[in-house]
Amino acid sequence: MTAAARTAWYTGTVVEARPETSSARRIVIDVPDWPGNDAGQHLDVRLTAPDGYQAQRSYSIASAGAGTRVELAVDELPDGEVSPFLVEDLAVGDKLELHGPLGGYFVWMPQAVTQDARPVQLIAGGSGVVPFLAMVRAHADAADPTPFRLLYAVRQPDDVFYRQELAKLAADGLQIDYVYSRTAPHDWPVPAGRITKEALAGFAIPASDKPRVYICGSTGFVELIAGWLIELGHDAGDIRTERFGGK
């Protein structure tokens, strides 16, 4: 299970599909030949219509490690070509064509592999949290000593992906900060609204601690956050981004 694991087309069988939020679905696929994947890698899903028309999209993998069960959490884009099928129509027992594991750029590897003790700041916008699930799971599974902190910007509490699992990880010591853009819980210290540079400065590991920063979200979100981090003194070379398009 390294970035050098063999990338190929695999056929998997859906073994679990359940609502993640009102617009997203968690999908677990059993892929007998899957070579394992690093935390943060993605895969391409290819759908083929009865008339032969094919559509392909990339999705971050929420799972990591040597297993042959691959987990995705897919948010439905109303005008999407692939996500509406995955969220609305895909059923347990269906076969899926998957190309992966892909990409060694937006990955996190345990300190035992990298010998890198610098802290890690993860910053998610909406469904951009998915690759970070793989990272925080890998971090917990390896009992890795690297300081981790997750900043999760989301519209409202009901839109939080992996809510229970994140709550458990937080109870076990992972530092998670939520910023809500539309509706915040009743007693939340930060009022709901678009994330601000001040909130980012308050919740992110400071530049003086030299964190490695990963940002995943819509292109607009990533641009905004990355720009502010550089203004706050972070080195552009320490920031890795995964934009998934949109505004």
Next chain:
Amino acid sequence: MTHIDGNALAGQLSDLFAFDLTTAIGRCVNCGTAGMIGAAMVYVASPGTVARCPHCGAVLATIVETDDTIWLSLAGVTAIEVAKKA
């Protein structure tokens, strides 16, 4: 037009290269900056994909794909540094 990251090219490039080109380091012909291809700015528009240097915006690479052919240009990259497999 909005862009994504070079990291998103991993699938297409894996059909062409035996290594993960997105973690290779490419040097921009225009400004000389070297960086991981995964950090490039990628613009996806039919019929092709354009990767631009995140520092100067010059075109690093273009990929055009049809049903039976892939055209790849790396005209904006002078050299590619690839880590040998351990």
